[in-house]
Amino acid sequence: MLGLLVFLSSCGDMLVEKDLLERPQSKRCGDCHSEIFREWEEGRHAMAWKSEKFRLESENYTKTKCLSCHAPHQVDPEVKPVLREKFFEDGVSCVACHFKDQTRAMHGPHKVWSPPHPSKEDLSYIKSEFCAGCHRETYKEWKAAKLNFKVEKSCQDCHMPKIGEKRLVQKFPFEYFHSKKPRHDHSFPAGIAKPEDLRMEIVKEGNTYYLQITNVGIPHNLPTADQGDPKLYVVIDWGRGRTIKLLSPQSQNTLVYGKPMRIELPWEEPMELKVEILRRLSWKEERERISLQTFKIAR
Ligand code: HEC
Ligand code: HEC
Ligand code: HEC
Ligand code: HEC
Ligand code: HEC
Numbered sequence: 386m387l388g389l390l391v392f393l394s395s396c397g398d399m400l401v402e403k404d405l406l407e408r409p410q411s412k413r414c415g416d417c418h419s420e421i422f423r424e425w426e427e428g429r430h431a432m433a434w435k436s437e438k439f440r441l442e443s444e445n446y447t448k449t450k451c452l453s454c455h456a457p458h459q460v461d462p463e464v465k466p467v468l469r470e471k472f473f474e475d476g477v478s479c480v481a482c483h484f485k486d487q488t489r490a491m492h493g494p495h496k497v498w499s500p501p502h503p504s505k506e507d508l509s510y511i512k513s514e515f516c517a518g519c520h521r522e523t524y525k526e527w528k529a530a531k532l533n534f535k536v537e538k539s540c541q542d543c544h545m546p547k548i549g550e551k552r553l554v555q556k557f558p559f560e561y562f563h564s565k566k567p568r569h570d571h572s573f574p575a576g577i578a579k580p581e582d583l584r585m586e587i588v589k590e591g592n593t594y595y596l597q598i599t600n601v602g603i604p605h606n607l608p609t610a611d612q613g614d615p616k617l618y619v620v621i622d623w624g625r626g627r628t629i630k631l632l633s634p635q636s637q638n639t640l641v642y643g644k645p646m647r648i649e650l651p652w653e654e655p656m657e658l659k660v661e662i663l664r665r666l667s668w669k670e671e672r673e674r675i676s677l678q679t680f681k682i683a684r
Contacts, residue, residue, distance in 0.1 A: 396410070411478045417501065417555070418555075421568075423571065431489040432668070494508065495553075497553070498563075522634070524656040526606045529642075552566075579602060580676035585597070600640035642682075657681050661676070
């Protein structure tokens with residue numbers, strides 16, 4: 386084994402699989418990085434081009450201003466990407482996020498020895514700025530939260546959660562020459578807010594009662610979007626009636642991190658209120674419950 390290792394490292398360039406430097410499709414990366422490929426395939430970045438909603442809203446891919454972030458050539462921190470030349474159906478692909486024209490190497494967070502392709506350690510991968518060229522609005526909101534409330538967590542901390550130490554490759558013989566390394570979920574889960582992320586209180590001003598909701602847990606607007614249309618529903622049930630307040634980025638009323646929002650309540654006393662908060666992601670039909678709380682108002 387050691388002999389083979391010495392032999393392999395002395396081969397240098399001979400082991401480079403040259404097609405990897407010609408911007409192949411993600412499934413080619415999956416020949417070795419098969420676990421990461423499977424995660425990516427299940428996530429939304431892999432759907433960015435194929436999504437039926439995107440096809441319709443980009444008018445069958447004819448609105449050219451829509452295309453670059455959904456099939457990018459190369460991702461650089463805080464830079465809006467340009468459209469690539471081929472393999473559009475791959476959406477936000479492995480190569481787009483990891484291969485750089487400048488170095489002709491795969492950039493990533495670790496220092497690795499990778500015979501099939503050159504690699505370069507690049508710490509921009511663990512910073513929110515990496516996501517900012519496409520998630521432009523969300524990044525601005527996050528930056529405001531960071532400035533005003535000293536939020537420490539990055540986009541990656543929440544949307545590429547740690548999944549332990551694992552091998553980066555699952556292919557013979559490479560998997561035996563590499564130690565396990567920290568891995569991050571490449572399905573880029575949106576996650577869902579916890580009930581305690583949204584603080585709810587009843588406040589009274591003059592003769593009017595308000596339900597006051599504060600986003601204290603998600604350091605960007607809730608819901609947040611650049612182009613998508615996610616929604617939040619606040620369903621208020623006071624026994625004799627029900628109102629539904631709809632919050633969405635498109636109607637510009639969202640829960641800004643740290644900023645209370647007030648919804649006027651009907652004037653009745655005493656009163657028992659049931660407040661349910663539901664969310665709907667841009668690409669999903671179903672509504673999912675975030676929280677359900679009951680309040681009693683009595684003199
Ligand atoms: C023939 C096998 C093979 C193929 C195919 C392959 N890689 Fe790799 N890759 C490796 C090996 C081996 C390593 C080093 C693993 C280690 O050290 O744990 C690596 C490491 C990496 C890293 C880690 C860099 C870092 O600093 O964290 C990235 C990113 C990467 N590859 C991206 C890609 C992409 C993108 C593709 C498709 C274009 C690809 N690889 C195709 C074998 C391969
Ligand atoms: C090249 C542009 C681009 C970059 C860079 C990018 N994204 Fe995305 N992201 C998208 C697009 C486009 C979608 C929507 C895909 C779809 O649903 O059709 C998306 C979807 C997502 C979603 C899913 C949201 C949902 O509603 O389920 C999350 C979470 C996400 N991205 C997080 C990140 C994070 C974290 C980073 C940085 C590490 C990042 N993205 C970098 C373009 C990008
Ligand atoms: C600056 C990069 C960027 C550009 C340009 C862009 N998008 Fe997106 N798009 C995103 C990101 C990031 C998401 C992920 C969800 C979100 O934040 O809205 C997304 C998500 C979406 C979604 C929701 C996900 C889905 O598959 O249902 C649709 C639809 C969409 N975009 C359509 C468009 C259309 C139409 C245009 C042109 C008018 C466009 N996009 C231009 C970055 C971009
Ligand atoms: C939206 C951009 C994006 C896409 C698409 C993407 N990656 Fe990554 N990848 C990242 C970021 C950011 C990190 C660093 C995460 C961290 O350290 O917090 C990373 C980390 C890695 C690592 C180091 C191990 C780990 O899990 O942290 C490897 C290897 C890797 N990616 C390979 C791939 C391969 C192969 C694909 C396609 C199947 C792919 N990536 C798709 C952004 C992306
Ligand atoms: C402290 C954790 C945390 C951080 C940091 C964070 N997010 Fe989120 N994000 C969430 C949670 C939780 C949700 C799901 C909210 C819900 O719908 O319940 C979410 C939702 C999203 C969505 C889906 C749209 C929506 O409103 O549901 C996108 C896109 C997104 N985040 C992108 C980002 C980007 C880009 C960054 C960095 C600039 C970031 N997030 C930072 C926790 C976080």
